[in-house]
Amino acid sequence: MALVLLLLAVLLSLAVGNKAIPLEGVWLALTDPAGSYTDTVVASRIPRTILGVLAGAALAVSGVVMQGLTRNPLGDPGLLGVNVGAAAAIVTAVAFFGVGSAATSVWIALPGAFAAVVVVYALGTGPRGASPVRLVLAGAVVSAVIAAYIQAIALSRPDVFDSYRYWVIGSLAGRDPGTAGEVAPFIVVGLLVSIAIAPALNTLALGDDTATALGANTARTRILGAVATTLLCAASTAAVGPIGFVGLAVPHIVRGITGADHRWLIAYSAVLGPVLLLVADVVGRVLLSPQELMVGVVTAFIGAPILLIAVRRMRGSA
């Protein structure tokens, strides 16, 4: 069912745009390319579709892992400032050291994302542990400061950042065709680590004390989880820019389908994350045709109401 949705989203992403192509045309171009104009158009949309699949899966799964690790329904790499942290590192490297390719920028993004995680947790952890509200607020603070820094650099070096103008907001368009291949290894490793710790996340959901009593190594789970989210966020940011709310929205929707088992959560999120991102990208292409709206803008508009719903569902002090 979810896979069918993904296939549909992929086909839509290949079909819709300035030059709309009927779905059977897309199918024909994929299965039996004859070198026609249609084939060229479809081929030109393949890189961004692959990017969308990779980044969507990475963002959604990192959201699941974050929410699981912190037992916090509001975990999201965009909301908690991890993506902007990665973006800031890349922007700094591009502005001052002239770094270009996506593979190098993943390596640069990794420490940025990791630093953002550390700062947000340090700010967000109070005497009684990290509460969801404090974490989100810390994420908002860190994001605001870092986003201002990115803006400052981008505005003062317009020559360097002309090609990054859309990336800074989060966009699937205008990246080198090789980008997907360069970030894919990082995302695959991140996904594999996430799948490996899924059972441990289930144990962790019972609470630290219970999990320890059951013999789980909570420290190891946390470290592996942090590694996985950092990898996923850094790679997706290097590829498509800082995109928020996919990691929040998808796990919340999936939880309604599968329940709270992290193994299913991760599997479904890895499939539905790309669906959300591709559909958002298609919407962005249609809405302002012939121009395009950055996909990060669309996901924020779709995802923010889900934040409101998630908050209303939270019980207790928050």
Add this chain to the structure above:
Amino acid sequence: MSRRQGPAARPARRPAARPVLRLGEAVSLPIDRRALTVGMLVVVAILLAGFLTLTLGSLGIAPAQLLPALFSDPGGTEGFVLSRLRGPRLTVAIATGAALGVSGALFQTVTRNPLGSPDVIGLGVGASAGAATVGLLYPGVLPVPAGALIGAAVAIVLVWLGTGRGFSSPARFIIVGIGVSAMGSAYTQFVIARAGREQALVLSAYLNGTLASRGWDDAVLIWGALAALVPIALLLGRRLHLIEMGDEMADALGARSGRTRIASIAVAVCLSAAAVSVAGPIAFVALTAPQIAKRLGRSPGTGILLSALTGALILVAADLLVQQSLMGVQLPVGILTAVVGGVYLGYLLIRESRKGTL
């Protein structure tokens, strides 16, 4: 800034620790000596920053010629700088900072939380979205300030509906505000992409907040809003003091907590909208100004006038830094306030957690 004192201040009727300013039955402002001194110092600092704004840089007016230039039209380069470039910009900066300071003070008092500020809960971003809609998508249908007001009102209603508990739960309030902010700025991006104009200055004003190329009509708008709304804020101030003690107590003392709260929020929303429509969403001035004012004045509760002065000082100083920065380009002032104010917000976050209020 209107600091009413001197001849207007009559001694209190009964012996009190501090002198009280009374205007008929409606107004009675206790005058805190410390607040008065601090206020004077802040005014001096604003004047100093303003002086530097007008005199520094390649287009600066020579300090010796500044006073004559202020009182008689000097013409030439100096006249142009004073009447077109830096004069209106400085005037707008002072009033915008003051409006943000008062708006923040009202909000923080109503939510009883320093984090419940217009910038944190998406008011500025909402106003900016409204202003962008009216200014870029449908130019001419409504004046831009009206659009900003509608945008701010929509944002606050969304936040109120989103919490499901009104304004009583600061934590929810803030998170919903973050969500509404995200939607607001996404919408603004959409409008800008749709309008597709390459007017970098206008666009960055809607996104970051800038004071560059403000004219006298902006100055008239924002000073007018201050003149109309600050007196109301001052009238509400005393009841707000009572509300800080808790709703039941305030009601028992006749402060009508519900009505006062709504009136204060309305005034704060209008001030925010006015500030946004002249300068865009300048981040975190409304958050920091009342907090700094509170520490400077060491008064219980939030001093509205002192917050206004502090806000004005922050914005004038920030704009001065941006204008004279060595980065080659003039950045929007909102970027600087976002960095500095964001760091301060992080500090507040740590402190509030130690106190366990969040």
